[in-house]
Amino acid sequence: MISQNHTTIKTIAAKLGISKGTVSKALQDSHEISIATKNKVLEAANELHYKPNHFASGLKSRKSKAIAVIVPEIVDSFFSLAIKGIETVTQKKGYHINIYITNDLISKEKEIFKLLSDGRVDGVLISICRDATCSDHIKELMDIGMPLVFFDRAVEDIETGKVVTDDFKSGYNAAQHLIEQGCKRVYFFSISENLSILQKRVEGFKRALFENDIIEAGNNVYQISTDENKCLETITSLLSDPDLRPDGVVISVELLTIPIYIICKKLNISIPEDLKVICFSNLRYASLLSPPLTTITQPAFEIGEQAASLICSAIANNQSLKNEKIICPSRLDVRNSSLVSDNWV
């Protein structure tokens, strides 16, 4: 059904009785074409609804003006906001964005990388998946010259642009806040031991505990499965055992928020009286939850913007990315889920 009689440069050339090359140069406003000819070409192009063919120009230029954006999830306040930040920048600079969702599966991430080596995109923005056990596929693509920038979830030992938040400090602040609110046994709920950003949050978290002389006998960092049932099971067992139950918890990712709230309701654990909760989250509805959720709010939009700017300039300058890390600090938004009752706002 695609229109057969699309107009090409040849059509215009034939109509005006000039050569292909002249038309091409006229459309590029080349100095070696007279104004008169340029005007005629422009007029004819307009009249015939001429649109330059993306494949033909890309074949020569080796540029697609497209950027791949790879995320673990899209139904997520952080990632959707980051994508929006990316889009505002790329759109201004004339780039298109291709979205790929890994669902946190390394297998899918690898498959996506296979698709990206055909010249379809000029660069890659990626937040790696949770079970990032290997990063060979990323290195391979970079080896053939593909510019790549990590945002949020980065591979530590790959040297390229990275845009992240101050994870150590955020983890530290989260724990410190809970301790200041009187918590004696604070847990950290994570979803992966592999992600460096989560490792750093944990380090900051532990540091705060250490500085406050909170030395637990056992573990206080728990890896929670993102499988819904397993997740509920693990958290339920932690919160229902009096010997284990914390009085404060730092949640490393937004998607664990719902389970915590649900389980607390079911177990009749009152937030914040019995358990103070703080979550790394960009949820716009945090203040409307019951109780309103204290969050470490990442500057998702800005992270997206910065990452996009980095990749765009790397592409434009045709230069490889230095191992530079841009840090966009997070903000602590204190709400009722972490406050003792008489501090309620």
Add this chain to the structure above:
Amino acid sequence: MISQNHTTIKTIAAKLGISKGTVSKALQDSHEISIATKNKVLEAANELHYKPNHFASGLKSRKSKAIAVIVPEIVDSFFSLAIKGIETVTQKKGYHINIYITNDLISKEKEIFKLLSDGRVDGVLISICRDATCSDHIKELMDIGMPLVFFDRAVEDIETGKVVTDDFKSGYNAAQHLIEQGCKRVYFFSISENLSILQKRVEGFKRALFENDIIEAGNNVYQISTDENKCLETITSLLSDPDLRPDGVVISVELLTIPIYIICKKLNISIPEDLKVICFSNLRYASLLSPPLTTITQPAFEIGEQAASLICSAIANNQSLKNEKIICPSRLDVRNSSLVSDNWV
């Protein structure tokens, strides 16, 4: 920085001492090439890390294996979930997706359409923007043979594939539910008079009022600006005037939820005692809000899947889309924001 010595079909041909055409055919597993040659080619291709060039193949085939997805917003439970539905289907069928965000601006929507006529995408999935005062740009693109499917927000008078929910019935059900809960003065908060899906929701809403003999003297459908300040202003004036204040409200889009909750809190209007609220929303956190929000939940993921399936098969079969409308019914999720106190679950 892009690797200079990428391997092409020519490289392989030279290495094996055969012609380009033979290599090409071998890679396509053509019947006119011997098994021996095919194996040699495959081996060489593998060894040299050959990747077919996207532009070169696209130039001939006029296929990009890419689909444009145009949405008004991405930081939105409905649209992000719909995109996820789209992705699951397109990924299986080997299509890439290009995301475009209009921010509900017709000007941006038009600009995006200009970009899509260069063969970069094989089809378009779109949920049009709010101030859809004109749809010429859409018709133009379709006129040159671009397959296009609307999802959720469609242009009524353009004949092509559409995937929507049962808007009339949903509007009806929402109003009916509030009336059953004892509401006497029910309002409908909309954001656009132009969107046909909102018109239908309003029609259903009005129908329910009519059937229940609720005939307001004045208007009970209000267009709320999405500008934050104007929005707060309008709603505040409606809810603070005793002569105007409704006891039930149907909210047509998710983004008005936060303002309503905030204003009610500020004006000390209790939900649901003073005002019962029901919202068209896919918010996963609806049950955690205070109070839990009654929603008309659209099957966003399924709508995305269906739309993607439609466009993919239209592209594959190279046939124009019939004016078929797929309706994915919504679900009423009753929660506390619309229940009289002694009905609380």
Add this chain to the structure above:
DNA sequence: TTTATTTACGAAACCGGTTGCGTGTTATAA
């Protein structure tokens, strides 16, 4: 053994725009 087919591959045109080089024409300088 001769003729008819099939098999396997090469040559070259093609997709549509880009670009370096060559050349005839006009304008400027000597």
Add this chain to the structure above:
DNA sequence: TTATAACACGCAACCGGTTTCGTAAATAAA
């Protein structure tokens, strides 16, 4: 007036696959 340069444009190769057509060699049929 002649030499020189600037101008404006055509020609053709090129980007990297795809595809049609032609043909020599191998196989099958007569």
